Amino acid sequence: MFDYDSELARHHERLLTALDIRPGDRVLDIGCGTGRTTRDAARAASPGSALGIDVSGPALAQALRQAEAEGLRNVDFVRGDAQAHPFPQEYFGLGVSRFGTMFFSDPVAAFANIGRALRPGARLVQLVWQAADRQEWHTAIRAALAGGHASSAPGSTADDPFALADPEVVAEVLTAAGFTAVDVVDVREPVCYGPDADRARAAVLQLRMAKDWLADLDASSAGRALDRLSATLDAHDTGDGVWFDSRAWLVGARRP
Template sequence: MSETNAEQRAAWNGADGDFWVERADRFDEGMANYMEPFFAAAAIQSTENVLDIGCGNGLTSRVAAASANRVLGVDLSVQMLELARQRSAGIPNVQFEQADAQVYAFAQAEFDVAISRNGSMFFDDPIAVFTNIRRALKRGGRLVLLVWQSIDEHEAISTFRTILAAGRDLPKPPPNAPHPFSLSDPERVHTVLGRAGFDDIRLAGLREPMYVGRDPQDAAEYVTSMFGRLIEEGEQDTVTAALLADMAEHQTSRGVEYGSAAWLISAANPS
């Protein structure tokens, strides 16, 4: 395992994994509006085997299992996989494995479809990981990914960063490092997947409201628990007040919602 992926494994088996286990439902609620187009693009059939990359707490694996012959969900986080197994008890055609998809020895040509909802952006060598995934796909097999568009296109993240920075200029993450926006550049996506051996590479832009919390207080606690490291000492009260005020403007009948933007990426393993 590379040094970068080893760092990712340590994080997802440490504080990051604990964080998302505790907030599993909130994350799924936030992504709910993307589920229908994501699975429509995957078009999973009853005879097909599915590989779910970065399956996290297992919701996407369970949804896939309702249509598929068999589903294997893989992730780095032991904690998240344990929750996935608990929530998937009684579903006979889904299983979970702790695995680094960049190097894991998948059986070759075993899967018809590989999917990943926000789980494919954290590898230090994306060409290597997608080459490995493609080898696990049958000829003509499909790859379907959901990834974020750039920070500038993502109202929720850009707004939260601006408020929490309290006037400071925050550097944007480097384009080629593992982070939530590492596959936000369409040109990079085409290069990475093309060099990994995929063809028929397509990106469709999606924009959906993202649920953040039931009310401003609930939403602000969630956001500061994620991005609190951005708040400088002594700015907590000012930042919290600004965050609550902005979230009050985004209160809807469904809760606090902000705009978000994602790419729905599809590609094929050549026949």
């Protein structure tokens, strides 16, 4: 399983600072993955609580194991789609997502459902990716694997990690879903793909975008693509990890 926690460590710290979680808060983590944000929220909110929701069973199993290993008793996880999950109404005092809200098939319906789970006056704070051409991790890896022959990553709109890249679209979606006071802040932090180039290559090849770009190549073309990938990762190996530039939006909104 790809280690998103290590990849997003710098973004994670920026998000935690923006959340400003207080003791007693009830936190909802949308698209929680393996639960790093959920667990950190639970620690900060104690004696409050945190609930993480995600569609991935394997990720949630890892999240539960880690929460048990850390002795956290005020955290829980549920498998489901936040777009339609029957959350308790007006229960949570804070909603959060670390790159987990870009994949809704109907984002207005999804954020409206999340909004109903938040108490009046509660904040929703999320990180989403800016446009693909602002992501060095995307452009450099794409150039290596696709060899300049693909203009964008394959996949449906519902699978687009850049679906919320336009701040105007984000504001329109959240407003239509019933949120107010939408605020969008530029965040520029590097992402890490591994402690060295060899392990970064193994990590990248776990990603769907890499599998999709390699899927239609013959053996000879795939071999050249992997050689280019290795050269790209070597060039970004700082001796303290393999780092790529990235840009995100830190989006805040409030439930009226």
